[in-house]
Amino acid sequence: MDALDRDLVNRLQDGIPVAERPFRPAARELAVTEEEVVARVERLVAEGVLSRFGPMYNAERLGGEVTLAAMAVPEERFEAVSELVNAYPEVAHNYARSHALNMWFVVATEGPGRIKEVLTDIRERTGLAVYDMPREQEFYIGLRFNL
Amino acid sequence: MDAVRQSQPLDDTDRAIVRATQQGMPLSVTPYRVLAQSLGLPEHEVMTRMQRMLDSGAIRRIAAVPQHYALGIRANGMSVWDVDDRLVDELGQRVGELAFVSHAYRRPRHPPLWPYNLFAMVHGRSRDEVENQVAEIARLLGDACRGHDVLYSTRLLKKTGLRLAG
Numbered sequence: 001m002d003a004l005d006r007d008l009v010n011r012l013q014d015g016i017p018v019a020e021r022p023f024r025p026a027a028r029e030l031a032v033t034e035e036e037v038v039a040r041v042e043r044l045v046a047e048g049v050l051s052r053f054g055p056m057y058n059a060e061r062l063g064g065e066v067t068l069a070a071m072a073v074p075e076e077r078f079e080a081v082s083e084l085v086n087a088y089p090e091v092a093h094n095y096a097r098s099h100a101l102n103m104w105f106v107v108a109t110e111g112p113g114r115i116k117e118v119l120t121d122i123r124e125r126t127g128l129a130v131y132d133m134p135r136e137q138e139f140y141i142g143l144r145f146n147l
Numbered sequence: 148m149d150a151v152r153q154s155q156p157l158d159d160t161d162r163a164i165v166r167a168t169q170q171g172m173p174l175s176v177t178p179y180r181v182l183a184q185s186l187g188l189p190e191h192e193v194m195t196r197m198q199r200m201l202d203s204g205a206i207r208r209i210a211a212v213p214q215h216y217a218l219g220i221r222a223n224g225m226s227v228w229d230v231d232d233r234l235v236d237e238l239g240q241r242v243g244e245l246a247f248v249s250h251a252y253r254r255p256r257h258p259p260l261w262p263y264n265l266f267a268m269v270h271g272r273s274r275d276e277v278e279n280q281v282a283e284i285a286r287l288l289g290d291a292c293r294g295h296d297v298l299y300s301t302r303l304l305k306k307t308g309l310r311l312a313g
Contacts (some may be wrong), residue, residue, distance in 0.1 A: 005209075007212075009218075015208035018198040020190070022209075024175055034176040041211065042174045051214040055197070061205040063156055063164060063277065070261070086305040094304035097225065099296065101261065105305070133158040137236055137253035139243030146283060 001049065004030065008040055009049065023094075059108055060135075065115045066108045066132040070101040078102070079128055090118050101131065154235065157205075160188070160310045161196055213223035220270045222277045224297040226284060229256075235265055241287060242267050247280045262294060274299075 007030055016022040023034040031035070045051045057098050059066045073081045078096070085091055085105055094105035115132075123130045157165070159204045166249040173181040194289065200206040218267055230238055235253055240267065243251035267284060271277040281297055288295075 009213060011212065012211035013211035018194050018201065018209070020160065020179065020194075021176060023180065037173050038176055040157040044211075045171070046172070047217070048214050051212045052171040053174065053211050055165075055200070055209045056207040056212065057169060058204055058207055061203060068266075072260070091305060092304050094152060095300040096302040096304055097298040097300055099298045103304070104298075115260040129229045131257045133257075133261075133266075135252040135254060136298050137239065139239045139253075145205050 001044075004032065004146075005040060005044060005049070009036065009044065012041065012053070056068055064108060064110045065112055065134075066106060066134055067115050067119075069107055069119055069122075070133065071103045071122075071128050071129060072101050072133045073103050073126075077126075081128070082127060085122060088118055088122075090114065160192075161200070164196055164200075166299060192286075219272050222271045222274045222299075224269050224277045224281065225295045225298050226267045226269055226281050226295060228265040228267070228284070228288060228295045229262045229293045230288060231266045231291045231293075232264070238288055238291055239265050242284055244284070245280075245287075247271060248284075248293060263296065 008026070009084060011029065016026065021034065023037045026029070027037045041050070041053050045053060055060045071085075082094065082096075082103065085103070086094055088107070090107050090109050092102050092106045092108045094103065097104050109114055109115055109118070115134075119130045119132055123127075164182070167182060167186060172178045173185070176201065179194050179197070180190045183190040193290050197206065197209070201209070210308045215221075239251055239253055242248055245267075247269050248268055249268045251265070254263055254266055256262055269277050269280045269284075271280060277297070281295070285292065285295065
């Protein structure tokens, strides 16, 4: 990565507009052509510096539901419960974490109502409590990786 | 129904746009035109619909999404806070605005096991950097905070993209 790559990543985290030539403002600010911007973004995606370039969707506003759920899973059952949970296509991410609540997963569904079914199903099949922690309020997201 | 789970119905054309772009936009100097061509729609219609989704919050922004690991951001902590209910929204907003916080949410408590109502994901190059960031949040929350913890992920068990508008 050179200096221009870093400037581009910093700049493009703020987003591009909906416009016929949406890369023009960033290209002007960085004093390069739009073609150069696009070629570099393409390379940064290919290299894995960027996981992608595009719209960041808010699943709930698209009509779906998302929640974060946590479970306290006994160590000797951890692998089996992990397998059971991960088998649901609605489970998007699942992390082991250092806490009594040691399994944390995100459940995302395309329509309303299905979240409760999935969590109830997991509770009944494992006999373990499943703590539902939906977002009640989302605060402004300010993260910028300044390179 | 609370504000965050509230849904805004999309029509089939919106859903086609979501499906075509959830892995990324076409990389072109005219990405909306290329996208419109692939969907068989006029460019202005795609642009109008995406602007509407931006305005409604269905799209947060159209942007570069960095890969934490590739940028040397290896330490990711889920910091959780037990904050006075009367102050949590005001303080949560200020926590969310910190540059090292990627997501900040208010979520329900589950006492006694889980007393925390504010979640803030923090990211740094090392565990030390994350601990310093957590200390900064603690200073910001002050007396309104009755306790906190930081949960580090010890293992990724599953990761797929969210499936939207399937």
